[in-house]
Amino acid sequence: MTETGNQAERQPAIRTRGVTRDFQAGQQTIRVLHGIDLDVCPGELTYLVGESGSGKTTMISIMCGILWPTDGDVEVFGTDIYSLSDTDLVNFRLQNIGFIFQQYNLIPSIDAASNAAVPLIAQGMDRLEARERAVAMLDKLNIADQAGKLPNQLSGGQQQRVAIARALVHEPRLVVCDEPTAALDAKSGRRVMDLLREVGVAEDRSVIIVTHDNRIFDLADRILVLEDGRITHDGTDMPEDH
Amino acid sequence: MLWIAIRMLTGDKQKFYGLLFGIAFSTLLITQQLTIFVNLLERGASGTYNVSSADVWVMDPVSRTTDVAYALPSTALDQVRGVPGVDWAVPHLRANASVRTKDGDLEGVAIIGVDDATLIGLPKGMIEGSTDVLSQPDSVIIDDVGAERMFPGQSPIGERLELNDQRAVVRGIADAIPSFTSTVVLYTKYSQALRYVPGTRNRLSFVLVGAADGIDAKSLSERIEEQTGLKAQTRDEFARDGVDFIIENTGIPLNFGITVLLGFIVGVAIVGLTFSLFIRDNIKQFGALKAIGVTNGKIAQMVAVQAGMVGMIGYGLGVLGTVGFISAFSNDPTFKGFYIPWQIPLISFAAMVLIIVLTGWIALRGVMNTEPAAVFR
Ligand SMILES: Nc1ncnc2c1ncn2[C@@H]1O[C@H](COP(=O)(O)OP(=O)(O)OP(=O)(O)O)[C@@H](O)[C@H]1O
Numbered sequence: 001m002t003e004t005g006n007q008a009e010r011q012p013a014i015r016t017r018g019v020t021r022d023f024q025a026g027q028q029t030i031r032v033l034h035g036i037d038l039d040v041c042p043g044e045l046t047y048l049v050g051e052s053g054s055g056k057t058t059m060i061s062i063m064c065g066i067l068w069p070t071d072g073d074v075e076v077f078g079t080d081i082y083s084l085s086d087t088d089l090v091n092f093r094l095q096n097i098g099f100i101f102q103q104y105n106l107i108p109s110i111d112a113a114s115n116a117a118v119p120l121i122a123q124g125m126d127r128l129e130a131r132e133r134a135v136a137m138l139d140k141l142n143i144a145d146q147a148g149k150l151p152n153q154l155s156g157g158q159q160q161r162v163a164i165a166r167a168l169v170h171e172p173r174l175v176v177c178d179e180p181t182a183a184l185d186a187k188s189g190r191r192v193m194d195l196l197r198e199v200g201v202a203e204d205r206s207v208i209i210v211t212h213d214n215r216i217f218d219l220a221d222r223i224l225v226l227e228d229g230r231i232t233h234d235g236t237d238m239p240e241d242h
Numbered sequence: 243m244l245w246i247a248i249r250m251l252t253g254d255k256q257k258f259y260g261l262l263f264g265i266a267f268s269t270l271l272i273t274q275q276l277t278i279f280v281n282l283l284e285r286g287a288s289g290t291y292n293v294s295s296a297d298v299w300v301m302d303p304v305s306r307t308t309d310v311a312y313a314l315p316s317t318a319l320d321q322v323r324g325v326p327g328v329d330w331a332v333p334h335l336r337a338n339a340s341v342r343t344k345d346g347d348l349e350g351v352a353i354i355g356v357d358d359a360t361l362i363g364l365p366k367g368m369i370e371g372s373t374d375v376l377s378q379p380d381s382v383i384i385d386d387v388g389a390e391r392m393f394p395g396q397s398p399i400g401e402r403l404e405l406n407d408q409r410a411v412v413r414g415i416a417d418a419i420p421s422f423t424s425t426v427v428l429y430t431k432y433s434q435a436l437r438y439v440p441g442t443r444n445r446l447s448f449v450l451v452g453a454a455d456g457i458d459a460k461s462l463s464e465r466i467e468e469q470t471g472l473k474a475q476t477r478d479e480f481a482r483d484g485v486d487f488i489i490e491n492t493g494i495p496l497n498f499g500i501t502v503l504l505g506f507i508v509g510v511a512i513v514g515l516t517f518s519l520f521i522r523d524n525i526k527q528f529g530a531l532k533a534i535g536v537t538n539g540k541i542a543q544m545v546a547v548q549a550g551m552v553g554m555i556g557y558g559l560g561v562l563g564t565v566g567f568i569s570a571f572s573n574d575p576t577f578k579g580f581y582i583p584w585q586i587p588l589i590s591f592a593a594m595v596l597i598i599v600l601t602g603w604i605a606l607r608g609v610m611n612t613e614p615a616a617v618f619r
């Protein structure tokens with residue numbers, strides 16, 4: 001990697017400028033985000049923390065291209081994603097972004113490997129080839145032996161890892177997770193974070209995690225605190241008063 | 243992605259079978275009811291089709307069908323024979339009578355008197371005995387469905403009947419299309435029939451006509467009407483009259499129409515509800531796919547494949563069910579000669595497509611309206 005590699009180093013993974021988001025609540029308009037300016041660096045594991053209702057999910061949804069901001073610009077690896085056409089934005093997500101949902105949202109009737117292979121299949125890869133790649137990813141996450149099982153035959157932590165495999169299998173440059181460890185015990189939670197760092201964070205990639213979970217705060221490269229729709233802390237550790 | 247769509251559908255066994263059942267049930271109801279309807283209607287034409295050799299039927303102008311006929315004057319036969327283009331013309335008598343069976347029961351029967359010399363007026367085939375038996379005294383030939391009705395489980399051959407106080411002996415069984423009312427039909431020679439039918443008023447119901455070579459039945463019938471002042475219908479016209487008579491004078495079209503409509507509504511209801519439930523159960527998965535990067539177009543394809551698959555399999559089962567029904571009852575006199583006209587599967591196919599498109603579209607709207615951002619909530 002020559003030119004693009006260098007460019008990726010200089011360029012932030014995500015750059016937001018003046019991002020606001022309003023929601024309509026009955027007659028009232030509620031402003032949930034107040035002009036967020038943020039650069040997320042590649043090669044970093046970034047946490048977004050804050051109290052319930054502070055706007056974390058809204059922020060992360062806007063950063064990964066599934067929720068339109070009311071105002072402001074969002075660039076992901078240099079692409080102004082909300083100026084893309086609908087179809088181009090969908091394809092941009094398919095090529096560049098991995099998602100880990102809190103409820104996993106695995107498809108119950110296909111096995112773990114096929115679930116993990118979904119982004120590749122959606123990209124148009126042959127199903128069996130995609131499945132092979134997915135099994136390799138499951139192997140990295142130490143659950144290759146569960147590849148043939150249906151989601152409901154797996155434990156919560158195993159399903160979580162299948163969801164992680166699905167987020168990483170197509171080697172996206174940005175991975176976003178909302179509360180990935182909320183449902184896990186402390187030990188599994190840390191293991192999941194280790195895995196995410198190992199597989200998801202690289203020179204030209206980054207991972208953003210929304211979390212409440214103070215058991216894993218020490219694993220972050222950077223912690224952003226959101227309060228009432230504004231970023232009030234930006235550092236490598238949590239502020240004292242939290 | 244389509245593979246995933248199919249697995250999503252078949253993986254949810256309960257709903258998958260529910261959907262199949264809905265479509266299959268609907269298709270079965272529509273196909274089967276339409277089949278019975280059409281076949282029953284066609285029986286309105288059975289009197290005409292049983293006499294396949296007659297090209298033209300001549301009758302009194304007020305006569306409407308083979309069973310609703312006013313007597314002709316006896317001069318009609320010679321009048322018709324005098325029309326150019328008529329190859330042959332024979333008398334045909336149709337009348338109702340009461341018959342006393344051996345057990346003393348009274349049964350209404352139709353007596354059909356066929357031409358003494360040519361036996362024109364008999365159905366084409368015989369199931370037992372030959373048409374020659376009519377030359378023996380007091381002979382009648384009974385139709386097969388009538389035989390089963392009047393002599394269930396036993397052979398009617400040799401049975402004696404009392405027809406309006408006249409003796410009749412059953413000597414043969416004809417292979418006939420049953421009438422709409424499945425009335426027992428007794429065929430006998432015209433001269434013999436006159437003895438069975440009391441009174442002097444009804445001596446001739448129809449004159450059956452064969453067209454000379456190269457003469458077309460339609461123009462011949464017009465010429466007969468012109469020259470005799472009687473009503474003349476080609477075989478096909480007269481068959482059609484029989485069908486129309488049933489349509490106009492019975493509640494059958496309405497009854498079957500209601501059943502078919504019910505089949506359709508039940509189909510829409512079962513399939514619509516089940517499909518909506520299926521989509522709702524999978525809405526999180528669809529939302530996840532949308533977030534990951536599956537376009538709305540692809541999602542629509544997935545839902546279409548799911549709906550299409552349910553539709554095709556369910557439709558196949560429904561049509562198979564109808565075929566099974568018809569063949570299972572093919573030996574039952576009520577369903578004798580029943581067949582599935584090719585138009586009917588097409589109609590039920592169209593109904594099925596309508597159900598699928600309607601319910602699929604409603605279900606799809608739910609998926610389309612899901613914001614991908616909803617997956618993080
Ligand atoms: N679709 C929506 N419609 C209306 N209001 C919304 C919508 N989504 C979020 N909100 C409001 O925006 C605010 C921020 O919500 P958000 O989900 O971003 O908070 P959060 O920080 O993720 O909270 P939590 O930690 O509980 O998940 C809340 O007050 C919420 O009620």
Ligand SMILES: [Mg+2]
Nearest residue numbers: 056057058178
């Ligand atoms: Mg949230």
